[in-house]
């Protein structure tokens with residue numbers, strides 16, 4: 001029996017997640033705009049990048065491992081991608097999933113013509129669907145969950161491309177923000193709960209779609225609105241747009257972690273400034289768990305806005321007690337523990353003269369595996385800090401994410417293994433506190449969490465998953481049938 005999960009990485013740790021998508025239709029050099037937009041979305045995925053364009057007759061694709069700048073900075077690379085329609089993708093994956101064949105956009109020649117798709121999110125029943133499709137004779141070219149969508153579209157019996165796509169996505173569980181290209185135009189859609197973000201803008205006569213508004217800013221497009229949860233927007237080459245809500249209007253559950261960490265602070269998300277939300281989390285945190293200290297120090301980068309809020313609310317001065325190297329990217333989204341450890345060390349350094357002899361409040365947006373917090377507390381002590389108090393701008397991350405963010409399985413999450421007191425001891429801080437779940441909801445403009453009908457997906461904090469997790473359930477069943485555990489998941 002083959003026990004290897006086709007979508008799992010080598011150590012069976014996690015699915016590969018969190019990406020950025022960008023699409024433009026109706027612009028003279030669509031691929032150039034696409035490369036620029038992807039550059040602004042680089043924080044969402046640093047492992048691989050791809051762009052597919054269409055010139056009215058042919059589709060062209062260029063995909064590569066690494067950053068946008070490494071793959072799309074020359075005129076020649078853009079010249080390979082002619083046409084007025086293009087879609088691109090920046091990918092964040094983990095060990096084993098980094099191969100070129102998984103890099104998006106994925107493309108296939110279907111009976112109805114070319115079909116390209118760029119996907120941010122994760123399909124929580126992809127394995128299940130893939131097995132069914134393989135049994136029917138489908139031949140997969142990648143190990144990406146996204147390819148399932150292509151096969152479902154290819155085998156749908158509905159007549160129009162939109163109907164085929166809706167038919168396919170009815171079978172899909174989990175999170176998807178998609179940009180699709182066919183010879184007739186572009187379509188963009190979000191899953192019925194709107195778990196992953198997607199926005200729409202206008203650039204002259206062209207329509208632009210992107211994971212975040214920063215990508216619209218960078219290409220000079222005007223932000224129009226978000227794609228609504230469950231909405232499909234089709235755009236033709238003459239600029240005609242059509243909006244459809246084939247799944248009705250279920251209560252949305254967008255990812256609250258986008259506000260905490262993933263999105264750039266200069267993006268507008270769910271009609272809110274991410275920067276303002278992060279600052280407001282810091283304010284809540286100061287109200288809930290104030291501590292006497294000399295200075296408030298952010299853990300750069302994403303701890304900065306919350307630290308500003310904490311400082312303003314508490315009256316404790318904000319200081320840059322840690323300086324980051326700009327040549328090391330996000331450590332959370334790096335593929336292996338050893339790389340993450342090394343990156344955290346190279347990334348941060350104590351501002352020794354400032355920290356020496358001081359009692360400090362460190363603010364970070366989240367503790368996931370504890371790699372960063374452990375190292376930073378030690379760094380502050382080595383630099384002579386008198387007391388180190390740690391405050392976190394999210395509740396404890398105690399559950400895995402199956403919707404497109406690479407939070408690992410529960411057993412590798414610090415909060416999955418320990419309570420707050422034990423975590424405090426582990427990171428060797430003098431005190432540790434997290435913002436409450438209601439505090440987080442207040443910071444994004446609500447009165448608190450509505451437990452009967454939560455307004456966001458917050459499963460990594462609460463364990464309350466808004467969709468079925470078929471692959472996970474299947475794997476647990478398989479685990480229980482065997483005399484030894486297989487790739488434990490939680």
Ligand SMILES: O=P(O)(O)OC[C@H]1O[C@H](OP(=O)(O)OP(=O)(O)O)[C@H](O)[C@@H]1O
Pocket residue numbers: 261299300301302303329330331332333364365366367368369370371372373
């Ligand atoms: O507990 P851990 O497993 O270390 O993960 C949590 C850390 O990872 C993220 O930072 P990251 O370095 O990815 O990016 P940033 O520069 O945007 O803060 C996050 O902001 C925390 O600092």
Ligand SMILES: NC(=O)CC[C@H](N)C(=O)O
Pocket residue numbers: 016017018019020091092093102104119120121122123144145146404405
């Ligand atoms: N995780 C993402 O958002 C990327 C899309 C898809 N799940 C992939 O692995 O390529």
Ligand code: SF4
Pocket residue numbers: 195255256257258400401402403404405407457458459460461
């Ligand atoms: S589980 Fe957490 S990270 Fe994943 S979609 Fe839900 S809120 Fe976002």
Ligand SMILES: [Mg+2]
Pocket residue numbers: 299300301302303364365372
């Ligand atoms: Mg960080």
